[in-house]
Amino acid sequence: MPKQLKILVVDDTEPNLLLVSKFINKLGHQTVQARNGLEAVEKFSEESPDLVLMDVMMPEMDGYEATARIRELYPNKWVPIMFLTAKSHDADHVKGIQVGGDDYITKPVNLVILEARIKAVTRIAELQRQIVENAEQLEIYRDENERELELAKHLIQKITHYDYLEHHSIQLWNKPAQHFSGDIFLAALTPADEIHLLLADGTGHGLSAALNVIPVVEVFYGMTSKGFAISSIAQELNRKIKQLMPIERFVAATLVSINLSDRIMHVWNGGNPPALFVDEKGVVQRSWKSTHPALGIFSDAEFDAGTELFHWSEPGQLYMFSDGPIEAQNASGEEFGLERLTQVLASNPVEQRYEQLIAAIDSHMEGLPAHDDISIGLIRCPVNVPEDSPRQETDGTQQAILPTTDCPLRWKLSLRLTPSELKTIDVVPMLLAWMDQMHFNTNHRGQVFLIFTELFNNALDHGILEIDSSLKNGPDGLELYFEQRRLKLADLQHGILEIEIERLRQHHHENLRMRIKDNGNGFDYKSITSTNISDSTRPSGRGLALVKSLCSRLEFSGNGNEVTVYYTLA
Amino acid sequence: MSTIQITTSVENGNARISMAGRFDFNSHRQFREAYQQVLDDPAVKELEIDLGSVDYLDSSALGMLLLLREKTSAANKLLALTNCRGVVQQVLDVANFNKLFTIR
Numbered sequence: 001m002p003k004q005l006k007i008l009v010v011d012d013t014e015p016n017l018l019l020v021s022k023f024i025n026k027l028g029h030q031t032v033q034a035r036n037g038l039e040a041v042e043k044f045s046e047e048s049p050d051l052v053l054m055d056v057m058m059p060e061m062d063g064y065e066a067t068a069r070i071r072e073l074y075p076n077k078w079v080p081i082m083f084l085t086a087k088s089h090d091a092d093h094v095k096g097i098q099v100g101g102d103d104y105i106t107k108p109v110n111l112v113i114l115e116a117r118i119k120a121v122t123r124i125a126e127l128q129r130q131i132v133e134n135a136e137q138l139e140i141y142r143d144e145n146e147r148e149l150e151l152a153k154h155l156i157q158k159i160t161h162y163d164y165l166e167h168h169s170i171q172l173w174n175k176p177a178q179h180f181s182g183d184i185f186l187a188a189l190t191p192a193d194e195i196h197l198l199l200a201d202g203t204g205h206g207l208s209a210a211l212n213v214i215p216v217v218e219v220f221y222g223m224t225s226k227g228f229a230i231s232s233i234a235q236e237l238n239r240k241i242k243q244l245m246p247i248e249r250f251v252a253a254t255l256v257s258i259n260l261s262d263r264i265m266h267v268w269n270g271g272n273p274p275a276l277f278v279d280e281k282g283v284v285q286r287s288w289k290s291t292h293p294a295l296g297i298f299s300d301a302e303f304d305a306g307t308e309l310f311h312w313s314e315p316g317q318l319y320m321f322s323d324g325p326i327e328a329q330n331a332s333g334e335e336f337g338l339e340r341l342t343q344v345l346a347s348n349p350v351e352q353r354y355e356q357l358i359a360a361i362d363s364h365m366e367g368l369p370a371h372d373d374i375s376i377g378l379i380r381c382p383v384n385v386p387e388d389s390p391r392q393e394t395d396g397t398q399q400a401i402l403p404t405t406d407c408p409l410r411w412k413l414s415l416r417l418t419p420s421e422l423k424t425i426d427v428v429p430m431l432l433a434w435m436d437q438m439h440f441n442t443n444h445r446g447q448v449f450l451i452f453t454e455l456f457n458n459a460l461d462h463g464i465l466e467i468d469s470s471l472k473n474g475p476d477g478l479e480l481y482f483e484q485r486r487l488k489l490a491d492l493q494h495g496i497l498e499i500e501i502e503r504l505r506q507h508h509h510e511n512l513r514m515r516i517k518d519n520g521n522g523f524d525y526k527s528i529t530s531t532n533i534s535d536s537t538r539p540s541g542r543g544l545a546l547v548k549s550l551c552s553r554l555e556f557s558g559n560g561n562e563v564t565v566y567y568t569l570a
Numbered sequence: 571m572s573t574i575q576i577t578t579s580v581e582n583g584n585a586r587i588s589m590a591g592r593f594d595f596n597s598h599r600q601f602r603e604a605y606q607q608v609l610d611d612p613a614v615k616e617l618e619i620d621l622g623s624v625d626y627l628d629s630s631a632l633g634m635l636l637l638l639r640e641k642t643s644a645a646n647k648l649l650a651l652t653n654c655r656g657v658v659q660q661v662l663d664v665a666n667f668n669k670l671f672t673i674r
Contacts, residue, residue, distance in 0.1 A: 248633030
């Protein structure tokens with residue numbers, strides 16, 4: 001508000017009008033004059049005064065009505081109006097204030113008091129103006145912010161759902177604390193049809209938390225589609241977040257891979273509440289507590305990507321949580337808690353469990369806003385999944401012919417792996433990635449991935465690590481097997497594994513030839529390969545039978561420590 | 571909107587930063603001011619963050635502790651978290667902070 005005010009003086013008595021105007025001019029302010037209520041309203045509109053001195057008793061329209069009219073016309077523009085009144089009855093003052101007046105001065109006007117009142121009103125008006133201005137600025141800022149948030153929300157939604165797998169056995173519930181969720185839940189299939197899941201919770205809430213998890217998305221989808229194991233994905237995610245984000249920004253994550261046909265899952269949990277495997281009766285069969293710090297804290301060398309393995313023999317459900325559901329508070333600040341959560345899971349029939357859990361959390365919160373993003377992922381794990389025939393990714397139509405297939409690239413790749421490589425490299429995805437660079441036809445990816453994986457694992461597990469596959473028989477066989485594989489690989493000192501892959505033309509067909517040789521003792525391959533593929537009761541030998549069914553030729557040589565397969569591409 | 575009280579005491583090169591209340595994102599400025607003061611003090615050899623009266627701590631608070639961990643090691647000082655109880659203990663457990671901090 002300027003130091004010099006524009007003051008509207010309203011009075012039907014000329015001497016009063018002159019006296020007050022003169023005095024005000026002497027104080028250094030400007031005056032505008034009106035001689036009745038109507039004129040006052042007009043002048044107010046034309047001149048936009050900073051203050052009005054309003055006589056009450058006037059012809060045409062009295063001061064009360066003029067004031068009421070001004071307030072009606074300009075509801076959002078507060079200009080102080082002071083009544084000059086000969087009446088000193090309380091009722092009149094009340095009426096003046098009711099119609100929108102702010103103050104009054106009794107006539108005859110005491111100039112000293114008038115000056116003081118003008119100053120006081122000026123101070124209030126200044127505050128008022130400041131508030132209006134701030135409110136306007138806030139509103140502009142809020143609108144801009146809303147627009148930017150909308151865009152960011154759209155982008156984040158698109159990025160996180162870009163490759164999201166819609167799968168009948170997966171459900172997700174997410175309730176963000178603000179516009180944004182710092183939680184993301186991703187699901188994707190590997191080339192071998194395993195399900196990979198990631199529940200990630202970035203530090204804090206809202207937009208900045210959502211930004212934290214963006215780098216995660218691309219790595220997860222990219223590496224899953226190339227067939228990397230979740231331990232490799234965890235390692236890479238950690239490296240990436242550490243590299244991109246400031247130290248105080250990290251991402252708690254639960255990573256899971258699920259093989260529905262073998263009924264095996266691997267879990268890595270860093271910083272999230274326990275993932276739970278609950279059977280049909282509601283009993284928690286297995287819980288995976290957080291055994292690592294969150295992603296983005298440890299350096300690459302310190303990071304531990306070790307996963308925990310579980311083989312389910314009874315159907316059940318896997319539940320994954322961010323800390324939101326556990327920490328959801330009611331009005332008295334009491335948390336929902338893990339105990340209450342497992343109680344809800346235990347006391348509800350399997351088909352209603354998920355909905356009941358969500359309802360229980362919702363009712364616990366009593367309609368209060370969530371402090372933190374709430375995410376719950378559910379994956380149903382049956383036991384009667386039919387042994388899948390290898391996926392045909394074509395939809396019956398002939399595969400798209402790449403320009404390169406007219407004159408396919410010919411190549412041959414040879415690798416010789418010693419213990420130090422075998423311990424550190426995820427070999428099969430690396431091979432596939434290399435073949436992708438050679439314009440390898442992606443329609444065969446799934447099958448080739450399966451073949452490579454089976455043959456490579458056979459050579460490594462039995463040829464080099466000398467693990468007996470009969471170990472898999474028995475209730476905890478698979479766990480024991482994988483544990484032993486982990487230990488033996490970590491201690492491996494000797495052993496050589498040779499891989500040769502070649503793309504060649506034979507008998508009018510495009511073929512992929514793959515040879516794997518280890519320096520182990522071989523095995524009685526004649527008995528294994530005669531296993532009927534439909535005999536899926538035995539945990540060993542199935543893999544090889546599967547490979548045989550996919551390839552045009554499979555030959556063992558040496559003492560069984562060398563295998564060559566031919567796969568028809570076209 | 572901060573609901574944290576922070577008091578700092580220093581004796582024989584030991585700085586104790588005692589925190590009470592809700593340790594979350596709103597504590598950011600106060601917490602930083604408190605530790606920066608003792609980090610800048612060459613007489614201080616060890617920082618102790620006393621969480622005994624903290625009744626809640628969220629992931630932003632964990633982030634602030636990580637940042638402090640980095641700054642104390644850059645300043646060649648020692649760092650310990652002490653008197654972790656109840657919810658605070660649980661949150662630190664889930665985050666596996668025992669692998670990163672000395673917790674007494």
